Structures are given as C-alpha cells and as structure tokens.
Amino acid sequence: MAPLHRISRRLLLALPAGLALAAGAEAQSQPGPLRVVVGFPAGTTPDTLARLYGASLSTTLGQPVVVDNRVGGGGILAAELVARAAPDGSTLFVAGNGPISINKHLTDRLPFDPDRDFRPVGFLGVSMQVLVVRPGLATDLAGFITQAKTQDINYGSVGAGSASHLFMAGLSQQAGLKAQHVPYRGAPQALVEIAAGRLDAMVAAIGSALPLIREGKVIPLAVTGPARDPLLPVVPSFEQAGITGFALPVWNGLFAPRATPDAVVERIAAALAEAQRDETVRRGVAAAGFSMEARDPASITRFIAAESARWGEIARATGVRLTD
Missing domain, CATH: 3.40.190.150 (Bordetella uptake gene, domain 1)
Structure with missing residues (x-):
C-alpha cells in the first residue's frame, strides 16, 4: 500500500x-x-x-x-x-x-x-466520574450501598483495568458490596445497558453519562471529586457522602x-x-x-x-x- x-x-x-x-x-x-x-x-x-x-x-x-x-x-x-x-x-x-x-x-x-x-x-x-445506576435500583448512595450489600449487583466498565473498573472494585471492597464486574468496549455500550435495565451500575466520566442523566434514563448517585461538580450541582461527591479515598x-x-x-x-x-x-x-x-x-x-x-x-x-x- x-x-x-x-x-x-x-x-x-x-x-x-x-x-x-x-x-x-x-x-x-x-x-x-x-x-x-x-x-x-x-x-x-x-x-x-x-x-x-x-x-x-x-x-x-x-x-x-x-x-x-x-x-x-x-x-x-x-x-x-x-x-x-x-x-x-x-x-x-x-x-x-x-x-x-x-x-x-x-x-x-x-x-x-x-x-x-x-x-x-x-x-x-x-x-470527574459519576456513579450511575439503573432506574429503580436506588436514589442515593447510601441506598445503593445498603442494597448492594444484601443482593448481587453487576457493574460495567470501559474495560478490565480501566479507572471505571478499579474504582468500583475499590468501592466494593471498602464498602463490602456483592458486585460482579462486566467489562465493555467503551462507556456508551455500558450506559445503554444500564438505561435498558440489563446492567445495574457504572462509574463513568461525567460527560459520557450526562445525556442519559438529563433524560432520566440513568440515575446519578455521587461524583468522584472532593466536592460537587458544576455539571451535576445537585449530586454529592463520595467525600460528602462519607466515602473517603476516592477523589480520583x-x-x-x-x-x-x-x-x-x-x-x-x-x-x-x-x-x-x-x-x-x-x-x-x-x-x-x-x-x-x-x-x-x-x-x-x-x-x-x-x-x-x-x-x-x-x-x-x-x-x-x-x-x-x-x-x-
């Protein structure tokens, strides 16, 4: 060629x-x-x-x-x-x-x-990233953690070893969640699965999740910064919700x-x-x-x-x- x-x-x-x-x-x-x-x-x-x-x-x-x-x-x-x-x-x-x-x-x-x-x-x-869940699973971080401690959930990522994978693995280990990892080729595919109710949760870059958040198709629970993000001003940070060490x-x-x-x-x-x-x-x-x-x-x-x-x-x- x-x-x-x-x-x-x-x-x-x-x-x-x-x-x-x-x-x-x-x-x-x-x-x-x-x-x-x-x-x-x-x-x-x-x-x-x-x-x-x-x-x-x-x-x-x-x-x-x-x-x-x-x-x-x-x-x-x-x-x-x-x-x-x-x-x-x-x-x-x-x-x-x-x-x-x-x-x-x-x-x-x-x-x-x-x-x-x-x-x-x-x-x-x-x-920053944002933890989003399928509608009907939880409305706040505390409710999600309580539910994920007592029933099996699955969470998506943009691939094994990615920040979205390791963040959720770390959160699951620290909070004692019963969570199974499901890798995808990128955030769009995983987010569509959450919106369809076939996947429970994901931590994704805010920009990737924002369109579906605005449409109400996925529910944001917490952002990964030390404080609220201007793009999601009503969503608390993990730090504000009492989960430390994840301002990544x-x-x-x-x-x-x-x-x-x-x-x-x-x-x-x-x-x-x-x-x-x-x-x-x-x-x-x-x-x-x-x-x-x-x-x-x-x-x-x-x-x-x-x-x-x-x-x-x-x-x-x-x-x-x-x-x-």
Whole structure:
C-alpha cells in the first residue's frame, strides 16, 4: 500500500470518517500525516478528544492528523503500538489512567513500560466520574450501598483495568458490596445497558453519562471529586457522602515514544497549547464533560506518579489482576 502522504486528496476524503481528520491542501504537498492512536472505539471520550484537538493540530502543524482506533485490552494494544513506533513525532498516543497509571499495578506482563516508554506532551482534558445506576435500583448512595450489600449487583466498565473498573472494585471492597464486574468496549455500550435495565451500575466520566442523566434514563448517585461538580450541582461527591479515598479524576493526555527528540515534542506541545485557545476546541472539551489543564511535561509526570500511587493501593486492596 502506498504511503498515506502519497494518496490523492480524493482518495483521502473517501476514507472512513474515523480516519482522516483534515486534508487542507493536496495531501502529497503536505508533510506526512500525524497518527494519533486511541485505544477505544469511535464515539468514546478519548476518541472525541482526539478528533477535537486533531482538527486544530492539523491546521497549526500544517499536516493531516489521522485518528487510529486500536481497540483492545483497555488501551494496552494501542500503548504497545506507540511504544514500538519510530520516535520521530509521527505517532502519538491518547492515553488515560488505565494504560499509564493503573495497569502496571495489575500485571507483571505488560508489553510496554508506561514509565519508561512514553513521554508526556500535554493534557487534553480532566474530568470527574459519576456513579450511575439503573432506574429503580436506588436514589442515593447510601441506598445503593445498603442494597448492594444484601443482593448481587453487576457493574460495567470501559474495560478490565480501566479507572471505571478499579474504582468500583475499590468501592466494593471498602464498602463490602456483592458486585460482579462486566467489562465493555467503551462507556456508551455500558450506559445503554444500564438505561435498558440489563446492567445495574457504572462509574463513568461525567460527560459520557450526562445525556442519559438529563433524560432520566440513568440515575446519578455521587461524583468522584472532593466536592460537587458544576455539571451535576445537585449530586454529592463520595467525600460528602462519607466515602473517603476516592477523589480520583479521569484524564486523557497526549504522549510520544520516549526517545522522541525534545524539539519535536516542543513543537507538538506548542500546537497543543494553541488548540487549547481555540474556542471550538474549548466548547467541545466542555461539552464532553472535561476541563482543560495546561500542565508542562514535568507537572504531568508528578501528577501521574501521585495518582498512580493511589491506584496501586486500590489494586493491592482488591487483588484485581489482568488476565495474561
């Protein structure tokens, strides 16, 4: 197959919508495409953020940005691909809690090292999560916990080892819930199952759950921040409801292979900062239920180390392991 930068613009535009984010001038006259690898399907929050930023990055960098959805292992497949990619700035990874902060605590056999194989470029967005349940199960966190202590419930996640999985596993262990994990390929599928009454509960990014919350199809019980979230002002936090130790955000960042030169990373980071000033991007990130945090790579590294330590505590307490 011919390299993408040599394919005609007509063919580029004929590709599926999940591939080409921008074309601009004739593709062959531009630099080669920037591939942004996402470990979750189209329509999920990481994919949405990748596309929002990708359109702006394409304009600023003057090259096509291609979103490559490599679904598998809660982001592990995508992480391995980027870890082994050429460190030339042509392949980046939209990563979050799971592959960077959590999975290393759940298995000794990751095909990459999240601490040594990647370098942060910048944050795309940070969000709290919200515990939602099917209508009729409970109307507040105390009622849910009481019910889940006495009868079996099932809860969904965006994949084994994800933040949504480990959060609920930690809550179940701490509160003594009788809860069974059911992994899905992404939040939309699990939330639809809750709305249909076939799944009991899930902790999901607020932006993912908000449409169904507003329609009354899922019931929000608590958010994961230290206080109420502006998007759900009537919903208490776990801390306010008396459940401590779970003020854990979900986040997505842009990462490059570790050996990518400083100058290349700085160029992309500058384009990312420009994207965060783009009103279209800002509105899209807010609509997804995320807030922007402008952090430099050193700050991101410290943030990840701190939250990874807490996820490690939860992993050890719950005994959750990824199947080899």
